[in-house]
Amino acid sequence: MMEHFDGQEAWAxxxxxxxxxxxxxxxxxLAAVERHPHSPAESILAAARSELPELTAQSVYVVLGDLxxxxxxxRFEPPHSPALYETRVxxxxxxxxCISCGRVEDVDCAVGHAPALRRTGTLMPSR
Amino acid sequence: MMEHFDGQEAWAxxxxxxxxxxxxxxxxxLAAVERHPHSPAESILAAARSELPELTAQSVYVVLGDLxxxxxxxRFEPPHSPALYETRVxxxxxxxxCISCGRVEDVDCAVGHAPALRRTGTLMPSR
DNA sequence: ACACTTATTACTACTAACTCACAATAAGGC
DNA sequence: GCCTTATTGTGAGTTAGTAGTAATAAGTGT
Structure with missing residues (x-):
């Protein structure tokens, strides 16, 4: 019953x-968004229910909006996708x-650095 | 019964x-979109019904998608707005x-020209 | 001019992703 | 522990569509 204590205290x-x-x-x-960044409300609900099964969708919408x-x-809203949430603010x-599977990857801003676009792999479907 | 003949023949x-x-x-x-560029399906339906009252919303969706x-x-889809349509293709x-009223204004591409951003007025709410 | 084929349109659901109003619950200050 | 009021839950409603199938009519051939 003491798992997630650090994170919980910080969020609290x-x-x-x-x-x-x-x-x-x-x-x-908050824990669900942290575990699953770039997720829509529906996935956040599912993830959060693993630790709080009685949570409702409407509460998730309210909480996400408020936070x-x-x-x-x-929150960010890609075209043709529900809104996605992340804790990195x-x-x-x-x-x-990814235009094929919708997967989202963070790309750091390069303020103070020369942009270094080297091809290190692909951003292709993982499913 | 001969109004719109030129446009109709061209579209036909x-x-x-x-x-x-x-x-x-x-x-x-087509005539409705031409008369009201940057309009959503619902407005196009209303405008088209002025000359074809029995038109249904579903037909408008099908026709807009096909055309x-x-x-x-x-078609273009501004965030937090239904899809808008125009004949200028x-x-x-x-x-x-306009972030305040949603009004849309065409902005020509300046290929071959130096961009000339001169302040000639505002793009503020008309409603 | 008439029939015929099948593209096109209409009608009836159904959906996703929310938002709203209001009642029930519970967090935190006293 | 009580009480106030922020928060959550419940249920209905909304927007902007899509899907499936039946009815209609455009254009082709005769």
Missing amino acids: AALRAHGRRVTKQRLAV TDLHMLR GDNHHHAI | AALRAHGRRVTKQRLAV TDLHMLR GDNHHHAI
Whole structure:
């Protein structure tokens, strides 16, 4: 019953810092987004239910919207895809999206670096 | 009963050139998009019904999709907006979208010209 | 001019991805 | 432990479509 303690405390502190109550639903959603970055609300619901089975879809929508407004989560909306969420909010990275399978990959901004586009592999379907 | 004759004949010829049958539904949709560029399917339906009242929404969706596939119409999908359609398909212009009212303005590509961004007015809400 | 074939359109669901209103619950301050 | 009110749950509603099939009519051939 002590797994995820570190992460939970960190998220709880962030919620309190924003004047929000620390609820198991918010912690479950935050943990789920952290475990599955670039996921849509539906997948976040499924992932969060593994640790909080009674969570509802509507709560996930509300929590995701609220935490996004607080900048604790970031939402992005690729065309022809539901909105995706991630916990990485401290920087301004880009997203490379595979046109064939929709997989998303973070691409760091190269501020202060020369852009180094070397071909190290492909971004092709993994499913 | 002879109004729109020129446009109708031109559209009819284009449809035949693509091996499509010339129907009053297609002509009504094409005329509506021409009269109201940058419009969503719902507005196109309303506009087309002024000359063909028995037209249904589903036919408009089918016709718009088919004519878009033929490149007789162009579809573009701004975020948080339904798909918009226009008849201007021969070039590769851009769209400036007002973040406050959603109004869309064509912006020509300046290939072969120096970009000349002079402030001639605003792109603010008209409603 | 008429029949005929099949492209086209209409009608009836059904869907995804949400949003809204309101009742039930529970977190955190006292 | 109680109480206030933020939060969550429940159920219905919305937007912007897609899918499946039946009805219609455009264009071709005679």
